[in-house]
Amino acid sequence: MTEMEYGRQRQLLRVRGRSVAWVPPLLLFVAIVLLDLNTSERFRIITWIVLVPGTAAAICGVWATGAFAALAVVTYVVVDSAWPGEYQAGLGDFVLVALGGLLATVACAVRVRKEKQTLHIQDIAETTRRTVLRPLPPRWGGLEHAGVYLAADVDARVGGDFYDIQPGPHGTRLLVGDVQGKGLAAVETAAALLGTFREAGYHEKEVATVAARLETRMLRHRSHSCALGRDDGDRFATAVLVGFPEDAPDTVEMVNFGHEAPLAVGPHGVRELPSGEGLPLGLGDLVDGLPPVRRVPLAADETLLLVTDGVTEARDRSDDFYPLARDIARALAADEHGAEPRRLVRRIRDGVLRHGGGRLDDDTTVFAVRRIRQAQGEGPEQGRLRS
Structure with missing residues (x-):
């Protein structure tokens, strides 16, 4: 089973048979970017974008989580650079966003692996059940x-x-x-x-x-x-x-x-x-x-x-x-x-x-x-x- 096949079978959010697990992290991403761009320098929340790959790690596949992590890093650089220098979040927050995205991707990979193991155990239990109770x-x-x-x-x-x-x-x-x-x-x-x-x-x-x-x-x-x-x-x-x-x-x-x-x-x-x-x-x-x-x-x-x-x-x-x-x-x-x-x-x-x-x-x-x-x-x- 490939990663994409597994993702299609194990998505938590589906509408009419199609996965919509990407929607919550995407909405969170859009909300953070719009709030940061439309508020004053006293309310800089672009660093919160680290929550996007973290959310994706809980409900999406590894590739989707990695994509959100990369998108978060690029967006952070673009949005933060749009502000004058004295209001930019700086290198420390960039490291936080990048490291947060990397850890979210690793956590998602661990989660997917555990779910595969659980599916395998359930298959064994089902085979046992059909053997005992034919x-x-x-x-x-x-x-x-x-x-x-x-x-x-x-x-x-x-x-x-x-x-x-x-x-x-x-x-x-x-x-x-x-x-x-x-x-x-x-x-x-x-x-x-x-x-x-x-x-x-x-x-x-x-x-x-x-x-x-x-x-x-x-x-x-x-x-x-x-x-x-x-x-x-x-x-x-x-x-x-x-x-x-x-x-x-x-x-x-x-x-x-x-x-x-x-x-x-x-x-x-x-x-x-x-x-x-x-x-x-x-x-x-x-x-x-x-x-x-x-x-x-x-x-x-x-x-x-x-x-x-x-x-x-x-x-x-x-x-x-x-x-x-x-x-x-x-x-x-x-x-x-x-x-x-x-x-x-x-x-x-x-x-x-x-x-x-x-x-x-x-x-x-x-x-x-x-x-x-x-x-x-x-x-x-x-x-x-x-x-």
């Missing part, structure tokens, strides 16, 4: 879905929340979860679990086997982290594993690893599905066995809603939790299509941000999914392949 087609594996992920650390753009859909020969599987803790270690754990889910969710016939593979992967990951000297010995992850069997279109298979209880949202209201009676992933060695696989009804017109604790534990200024179920019920009463995944996710996202005053204390994930209604005479396998 983009999903809107209709995938026979499911219509919508999701939103809001990182508590805006600059990081990724955290410990994770979700994915994996179609396979044994039906479509869904995983939503939340790794304990924050930072890169949580991201690494989420990536490890998602990698295992994408393989096991495709190949394994039983949902219980997929759940066992996830627990084993979590234990292996913790063991590896501890061997490297990291303090990850007590890290765990809450999660909900959902299977959509093709032979039972009105039910889902669910394993809840201590996660928030999923909600079924439909025309008849909101109902809570089995909560996380099991322990989180990584803590299965504390009990005898994994959480059970439960078959729960989910009608064709119902949407399965899964959220992380960034939603349910969002607080307002009065320290009250976000009323998730009540907000959804209100939305359904006002909009008969309120259970559609996209509308539902948008409603909850806006509700959480509004409830918390735009502030997020934890990573926040909202994921809604429902089966695609198949045309009459279309088999489940056809519906899955068409999606």
Whole structure:
């Protein structure tokens, strides 16, 4: 990327797509020159022209700042020379203007370099986010879905929340979860679990086997982290594993690893599905066995809603939790299509941000999914392949 290309992309002031960052320093330049020429010798302010490259350094590119610095020096000499000798500012102020322009240009170069580094870091964070939370087609594996992920650390753009859909020969599987803790270690754990889910969710016939593979992967990951000297010995992850069997279109298979209880949202209201009676992933060695696989009804017109604790534990200024179920019920009463995944996710996202005053204390994930209604005479396998 050249300096000019970078400047065009990173200008702070734009009107109709064009940069106008040069306007403020230019207006300041004109104002200083006119005031100095149209006031008496008692109000000589031409030295103030050093503010022009200083202003440009904050909002313009390096070349523009250098041009303003050179213009300031030339203008100082011309304007100061127009006054009689006894009223001229002199060599000392000339050195001030010249040195100020040089320092402003150097400062601008440092600023531009730091902004490039920040952009590079943001690109890395975005690549990491897309690797961990891969983009999903809107209709995938026979499911219509919508999701939103809001990182508590805006600059990081990724955290410990994770979700994915994996179609396979044994039906479509869904995983939503939340790794304990924050930072890169949580991201690494989420990536490890998602990698295992994408393989096991495709190949394994039983949902219980997929759940066992996830627990084993979590234990292996913790063991590896501890061997490297990291303090990850007590890290765990809450999660909900959902299977959509093709032979039972009105039910889902669910394993809840201590996660928030999923909600079924439909025309008849909101109902809570089995909560996380099991322990989180990584803590299965504390009990005898994994959480059970439960078959729960989910009608064709119902949407399965899964959220992380960034939603349910969002607080307002009065320290009250976000009323998730009540907000959804209100939305359904006002909009008969309120259970559609996209509308539902948008409603909850806006509700959480509004409830918390735009502030997020934890990573926040909202994921809604429902089966695609198949045309009459279309088999489940056809519906899955068409999606």
